[in-house]
Amino acid sequence: MVHVLDTMPLGRPGIIAATLLETDEGPVLFDTGPESTFEHLATELSKIGVRPNDVRHVFLSHIHFDHSGAAWRFADFGATIYVHPRGAPHLIDPTKLIASATRLYGDEMNRLWGRFAPIAAERVRILQDNDVVRVAPFEIRAIATPGHASHHHIYHWNENVFGGDVAGVRLGDGPPTPPFVPPELDIESWLESIAKIRALDPAKLYLPHFGLVENSISSHLDALEERVRRWSIWFGDRLRAGTGEPALIPEFAAYAADELRTAGANDEQVLDYEQADPSFMAVSAALRYWRKHHPEQIASAV
Ligand SMILES: [Zn+2]
Numbered sequence: 001m002v003h004v005l006d007t008m009p010l011g012r013p014g015i016i017a018a019t020l021l022e023t024d025e026g027p028v029l030f031d032t033g034p035e036s037t038f039e040h041l042a043t044e045l046s047k048i049g050v051r052p053n054d055v056r057h058v059f060l061s062h063i064h065f066d067h068s069g070a071a072w073r074f075a076d077f078g079a080t081i082y083v084h085p086r087g088a089p090h091l092i093d094p095t096k097l098i099a100s101a102t103r104l105y106g107d108e109m110n111r112l113w114g115r116f117a118p119i120a121a122e123r124v125r126i127l128q129d130n131d132v133v134r135v136a137p138f139e140i141r142a143i144a145t146p147g148h149a150s151h152h153h154i155y156h157w158n159e160n161v162f163g164g165d166v167a168g169v170r171l172g173d174g175p176p177t178p179p180f181v182p183p184e185l186d187i188e189s190w191l192e193s194i195a196k197i198r199a200l201d202p203a204k205l206y207l208p209h210f211g212l213v214e215n216s217i218s219s220h221l222d223a224l225e226e227r228v229r230r231w232s233i234w235f236g237d238r239l240r241a242g243t244g245e246p247a248l249i250p251e252f253a254a255y256a257a258d259e260l261r262t263a264g265a266n267d268e269q270v271l272d273y274e275q276a277d278p279s280f281m282a283v284s285a286a287l288r289y290w291r292k293h294h295p296e297q298i299a300s301a302v
Contacts, residue, residue, distance in 0.1 A: 002160070002204075004211045005044040007033030009066070009112070014171055015276050016066050019162055019206045020050070024136040028057040029079075030155060030162040031208045034069035035114030041070065053077035057135055059142075061164025062152040063087040064181070065101060065113040067208055072116070075123040082133060084144065085126045086151035091119045104281075127153060145197070147190025147228075148179055154196075159203035166193045168224040169209040169277045175263045176224040177256070177273060179209070180231065180282035185289045187232045194225050209276040235286035239298035245283055253279040 003020040006013055018041055019030040027050050033041055042052050052074060059082045060068045071081050071091065083091060090097045094116050102109055127133070129144035142153040148165040155162040168176035178190065197205070198221050205213040205220065213220050234255065238248060256279050257270050265273070290298045 002206065002212075003048055004206065005041060006210075007037035007044075008040050009034060009037055009275070012272065012275060014210050015272060017206075017208050017210050018044075018070075019208070020045075020048070021138070021157075023057075023138055026054050026056050028059065028135055028140075029055055029074070030059045030206065031061055031067040031164070032058060032070035032074060033067070034065050034112070035073065035116065036069070036110075036112060038070040038073050038114065055079050057133070058082065059133075059140065059153075059155050059162070060084075060087065061154065061162065061166075061208065062149045063090050063097065064149065064165070065097075065116075067164070069113050069116070072119045075119040076117075079123070080125050081119055081123055082125050082127050082142070084142075084151040084153050085128065088124050088126050091124055092121050093118055143196060143200075145193035146184070147186055147193045148181065148184075150184040150186070150189075152193075154193075156200055156202070160206065161197060161200055161202040161204070162206045163197060164208060166190060167197060167205060167207055168220065169273065170207055170213065170220065171210055171272045171276060172265075172269055174260060174265050174269055174273065176220050176227070177260075177277055178224060178228045178231065179277040180285040180289075182281065182285040182288050185285040186293065187228060187289060188293075190228050191225060194221055194228070197221060231282070232286065232289070235283075236290055236294070236297060239287065239290050242299040245287055248283045248287075249280050252283050256282070 001022040005018045007016045009016050016033045018033045021028045055074050058074050058079050075081050127142035131142050133140045138157045141156045145152050145154045145166045154164050165179050169179050170176040205217050260270050
């Protein structure tokens, strides 16, 4: 039995999920949401008869705050936190992570993400690609899936995949969009990661933003892949023409919002997507990607 728990960041429903799997060893979480929503998550857990200290295993897709921020709270209760090798050092010593997020969010850090504390090294367990953790009756496999972040895992058990951010953001009945964020966006890796999810052919795909996709997983992945390719090309074309970041931010925001409206989203849903997957971050992510991976293909002035 899987429960999709709504963490309700800033009081908004349907943006960030913590996904809970019932096992013989108690409840297992896939991502925790940010620390700012921990108390709300505790309330949601209590509705299904779970206390935070019942959670013994927390599998993180990656360490961005909206996914891992509350992990230290569960670690303090004795949970083991599973993470990609490149994510682990930042959980044990979050100084750099906090500094880079503070550059991005400034005074909003606490309101958006809450508090951060280091996780004791003995509570962190590093998973390599294809490592399996037995949590009876399941075998949960970590699969390295870079693209959104270089240190990203999806998790596979039975017919299920917990897809993290590489599997796209899909809110309400909206379309799947790829969260392009700096500094590790890598289009080629993202496409390979989508192919890995496709090869698993899951019956159920769980998204941290937001919830269960079933029956339409292959069309979800097709639509996601199409956007990863098209958005990357959209940015590449503009960078080749010499358009800089200040002009690109409003232009891309309008492009992404138009696309959502065309797909049937109302204004509220456009705001939800913007909260889950901010368009300004996509601009700096794409700029960095093109400069780092294909500098010869863009204008030298950019
Ligand atoms: Zn992320």
